[in-house]
Structure formats: C-alpha cells, structure tokens
Amino acid sequence: MTKSICDPITEIKGIGEETAANLAAMNIVTVGDLLEHFPYRYEDYRLRDLTEVKHEERVTVEGKVHSEPSLQFFGKKKSRLTIRLLVGRYLIKAVFFNQAYLKTTFSINDMITVSGKWDQHRQTITVSQYKSGSHQQMEEFESIYATKGKLTSKGIRRFIKEALKHYSQAIEENLPPYCLQTYQLLSRSEAFRSYHFPKNNEEVKQARRRFVYEEFLHFQLKMQALRKMEREHAAGSAKHYNLQKLKQFISTLPFPLTTAQKRTVNEICADLKAPFRMNRLLQGDVGSGKTVVSAIAIYASITAGYQGALMVPTEILAEQHAASFRSMLEPMGIKIALLTSSVKGKKRQEMLQGLQDGEIDCMIGTHALIQEDVSFQNLGLVITDEQHRFGVEQRRILKDKGLYPDTLFMTATPIPRTLAITAFGEMDVSIIDEMPAGRKPVETYWAKHEMLERVLQFMEKELRNGRQAYVICPLIEESDKLDVQNAIDVYEMLTTYYGSRYSVALMHGRLSSQDKDAAMQAFSANKTQILVATTVVEVGVNVPNATMMIIYDAERFGLAQLHQLRGRVGRGSDQSFCVLLANPKTAIGKERMRIMTETNDGFVLSERDLELRGPGDFFGKKQSGLPEFKVADMVHDYRALETARKDAIKFIHSESFWEQEDYAPLRNYLEKTGALSGNKLD
Ligand code: ADP
Ligand code: MG
Secondary structure, three states, X not given: OOOOOOOEHHHOOOOOHHHHHHHHOOOOOEHHHHHOOOOOEEEEOOEOOHHHOOOOOEEEEEEEEOOOOEEEEEOOXXXXXXXXXXXXXXXXXXXXXXXXXXXXXXXXXXXXXXXXXXXXXXXXXXXXXXXXXXXXXXXXXXXXXXXXXXXXXXXXXXXXXXXXXXXXXXXXXXXXXXXXXXXXXXXHHHHHHHHHOOOOHHHHHHHHHHHHHHHHHHHHHHHHHHHHHHHHHOOOOOOOOOHHHHHHHHHHOOOOOOHHHHHHHHHHHHHHHOOOOOEEEEEEOOOOOHHHHHHHHHXXXXXXXXXXXXXXXXXXXXXXXXXXXHHXXXXXXXXXXXXXXXXXXXXXXXXXXXXXXXXXXXXXXXXXXXXXXXXXXXXXXXXXXXXXXXXXXXXHHHHHOOOOOEEEEEEOOOOOHHHHHHHOOOOEEEEEOOOOOOOOOOEEEEEOHHHHHHHHHHHHHHHHOOOEEEEEOOOOOOOOHHHHHHHHHHHHHHHHHXXXXXXXXXXXXXXXXXXXXXXXXXXXXXXXXEEEEOHHHOOOOOOOOEEEEEEOOHHHOOHHHHHHHHOOOOOOOOOOEEEEEOOOOOHHHHHHHHHHHHOOOHHHHHHHHHHHHOHHHHOOOOOOOOOOOOOOOOOOOHHHHHHHHHHHHXXXXXXXXXXXXXXXXXXXXXXXXXXXXXXXXX
8 A cells, every 4th residue: 555644643663542542632643743743852962072061061972981880879769870981081970870770781891972961070971861882873863852641752753763764755745846946945755854853953954944934835825815816706896986086185184194194095095996805904003194094095985986884993982083084074075974882772773774875975883883783885895993803703794794895904003024924914914104294202111119109290290281191000801800990999099199189080891881981081171181091092092182191010011002002192292101110020021111111113012022922922812813833933934934925926826836737736735725715714
C-alpha cells in the first residue's frame, strides 16, 4: 500500500492504542499531524571550549575517564557518583546524582561525552546527559516537544524520527516551484527533517522560514479568495452619485477636509460607483474626523437614490451622531431619523413607515436598526462605527433580509497593520492617518495612588477655569458588581471632596438608558462639571469643554483602550490633561504607563500594545477570532506576512493560478477550507 501522511499515527512503530489516545488529546491523529508537531526549543549539545564557558552555564564536553568512579550514598536512595575526566589539557570532575548503577559502566581511559551545568569554582560538571564514546556519535541539537499525559519529549522525538524514516517519500510539496525558487525555500520534506533534527542553527532558521511562508500564504490565499468571491458574487449595485451635489456639500462644512479625509472619501466613492459590494474598513485615530467622512459617504449614496444607515454601539453615541448628522445634512434637504429604545409606540410606527416609504433618507441607531421589524425601501449603504463590536454577524443578518448594501466599518482602534491584514484580510482598508490642523496633544502624566490629593488639586485648577473633567473607573465586565461599586465609591469621595463648589455626576452601565442620557446631557450642558464614569464613555462621546481626565487603576486597561478614553479630552482648542492613577506591579505594567505618557499616536501605541500583550489579547477576549499559526508569529514575522499577502493577491488574480498544475496543491487547499464556496462568511 502506498504511504500517505494522512495515515493514522498507529502506523508508526511504537505507537499503540494508548499512545495514540494521548497523542489524539494533542490533536495529533495522522502522520502529517505528528510531523507538524514542531519542537518549541532545542537543547544544544555542541562541544565547547571550557575556557569560554561561564559559571553555571550549560556545557557539553568529551573526555577520557581518568579515575575509578567514586560513589557516595546519602540516605537510602540518594547517591553521588564522581569521576575525573581529562578534557583536552584540563582535568575536571563529572558528577552524576542518583545513578549509582553507572559505577560499573565507566572504566579508565573510556571516551565519554557529558553535558550539564558547569561549576567554574569547583571545575565540575553536574551531568544531566551523557553518552559513551566520543561526541561524533551524538546529535548536537535535541529538539524538545510539548507533551501531554504520559508522553515524553524523547518519546515524541522517537516517533517523529520513525515517521521521517518511513514517510519522507510521502511528504508532497505544496508550494509552487515559483515560491520555492524566488525565496529559496527548503522543500517540504527537507524542512521537516531540518526542523526536527537540525544539524545547526541555520537549518532551524531555514526550516522555519519555509513553514512561516507556507502558513501565511495559505491564510492569505483564503482571505483573498473570499474577497474575490465577494466581489464577483455578492450582488452589489453601482451607485451613480451626484458629484456636483457632493462637492457643494463639502463646501458647506465649517472646515476644509484634511488630505487623508479627501483620500478616504475618494476610496469610498470609487467603491460606491463600482458594481461590486463595498466591504471596507475605515481606520482613523480618535479625533481624526471619521464622522464627517461617513456623512459624506451617506450623502453620496442618497444622491444616487439609496437610503443609508449608521449603526453605533451605544445610544448616547447614536444621539450624538444624529445631532451632528442633522446639523450637516438637513440643510442639504436630507431627512434623518434616530431610532433608539426610547422611541416607542406610535412614534416608532411612524418612523418605520417612513423608512419603508423611503421618506427617511438616513437612519441612525444601535444595532437594533438592522434587526427586528425594521425594513428599508432601498438600503444602499450601512456604516458601522466601532467595527469590532459588530462584524460578521451583522452582515449575516443583512444578507438574511435579502439586503446587499455596501458596508463600511469604522474603527478608532488603530489596528496595527499586521493585525489588520490578518483579521480583516478580506476587507479593503482606508486609513485616516492625519489629524485636523491645530490639535494640541493631550499632556499625559502617570501618578501613584498616593498622589491623589495633588492630582485633585490640579484638577480643581482646570475646574476653576470653567473646564470640566472625566474621572474614569475600570470596568472589565459590565455586570461586575465590584467594579460598579468602585465607581460609586469614587463618586462619593469626590462629592465630599468638592462639596458645593462643583457638581459631580455618576454614569455606569447598570443605569437605565434614561439615567445615562440624563447624566450625559447634564455634563454636555455643563450642569455637572465632573463626570465619574466607567468605560461607557469610551467611544465617541464629544464634550469639547472637558479638558481633564483622571483614569483610576489605569494598569487594568489595554493601551489601545486607554488611548480611546484619553481621546475624550483634547477635543477643543485648549490644552488638555490626562492623569493615569496606577501602581503597576510588573515591569511591563510600568512600561505601559510610561509609553502612554510619551506618545499620543494611536498607531504607535497599538503596535506597542501588540508587542507587550500579544495578538490574542489585543482585541480583548470577546472577539479575538484571530487565526492560530503553528510556526508563524504575526508580530515578528510581519515581513513574511506582507510577502505572502502580495503573492496571494497576485495568484488569486492570475489565470495560471487557476489552471496550471504547479498551483494544484494550493487550489486543493482552498477547496478543502471551503473558501471557494464562500462558506466562511456565513
Ligand atoms: P472621530 O474620528 O474620533 O470620530 P470626529 O469625527 O468626532 O472624530 O471628529 C472630531 C472633531 O474634529 C469634530 O469636532 C469634528 O468636527 C472635527 N473635524 C473633523 N474633520 C475636521 C477637519 N478636517 N478640520 C477641522 N476639524 C475637523
Ligand atoms: Mg467617532
């Protein structure tokens, strides 16, 4: 029978049912799975010159046994066996613990190789590995594997050796010659051999390089295939917007668009005009001016005869957006409606009717907008603010309703490029990488909790100048009572501290939406000067007179989130301040606070956040949805990721990819993952 790497692992000598079950617990079922169980590190057994070895370092030496072994016992089971070993010109000691049986193994003048920790003062190696004979008979690197249950790293290593012995002919190349040649990559079978049994560091590096590229290429092919499918099969419509009106609208704005805003508007308009469905991510740091871009897009779509919808994560934000859309678009004769949970009964009925009749041009609200009983006459564009809170699910709902509008996702979380092309690889991305002129960066300080008194005095100075302040308390789970209590305590403390001089309000997620609105409105109108809040104010809230923010326990937030929060101040023309109250315990915690005080650039922060916390934590637990790679690391291998992405785009759009034999393995891969039938989007 011909061997295939899809054979079950029980085909490998030494793997019985019990071992197979243990391996299965690690998702190793086939020979191929076993081969892809890569070592996570290597033990280095290369010979070293003792003069170069530092105290307590690991070392491997070969030498001649120079004395009869001497054996000492401590208690019943513990023993120490010492032999003198002549290594080159040096006479050293080799000590074996609890291996009394070795006493008869070594004779004078035997050549042996030992490995272990070097004690420079005692000129002694505490042996952890040994081998009779000279070093040549020993492998220089030992691969070390993750294990489970009764499995050992050595056992796994033996199985892999066995697998490579019998299956190396069965390992088929899955990359086209073009890639192997262009990047000088090892063949798949060579790469397995080198990764598991390398002769030197270079072999490990080359093997890794090959698998990193393979993983990224597969992943990007899947993304690009999905994207192509979307374009070709998603029923979109070409929207012939009125450029004249659009230009006129832009000229009514109180400010000129930044270059970055203009570029993004053009990118969006090109998508609107194209016959395929837009699927675009719009990234822009807090305050970069995404709202006006979204208003222009919606207006464009309306001039082409379609309705638009703007979805936001909270009702507070919906109200704010409705207000700013009204001030911009109503003068253009556009009818805007705001649908929130407080719109009820007859009013709601009328609104839904207006939407169905096409009398309402633009609907703003939370995600309830596209669910429930809402139907549009002719929905052409859906814009979602703070993309990471919605996503795939929302598109499914629209599709279920038979709606195929253009979609634009806006996010103020500057997603590092490597994550953006990983998590949103099937989307087009526009970036607003420029701030409107005249913004002053928020001055940020880090203070220990002990300094609270001074921080409050500082805050009072701002208040005395007629300014307002946010005091943010951490809230990890909206339902966490402890966290809410935290905010209440701070609220009470501040009420006592400022007495009748300033009025303090409290806002957290457990309040009813009326109470939340009331608190927000009072703050907006400067009826309260201090707003104690949990992270509900994180997104979008706009009160330009607020120039001061204190963030409690800042070390509990991610950098990206701190940056979002901080973006609530610095929205006017005056200097704003942000104080991070934190007593971080770890070096990384301190580093994070320091970074916050040093930069106002959201992209820099998010890159650092990614480095410090890793991709899994970047988006928070709820929506990581990031792919897991066996070998590749999105952060450190980003160059390979870019290369693989470019190649994937090129392949997907070339005829040869779909026809030539060279690319058959990649096509098969796509077939298997379902990317070609577009299943992934449902
Ligand atoms: P975000 O991208 O965080 O949603 P906004 O759209 O809320 O930012 O814009 C922040 C502020 O900047 C708003 O007050 C808006 O009116 C203003 N703004 C937007 N674009 C410009 C511009 N080109 N020039 C000056 N101010 C602008
Ligand atoms: Mg915004």
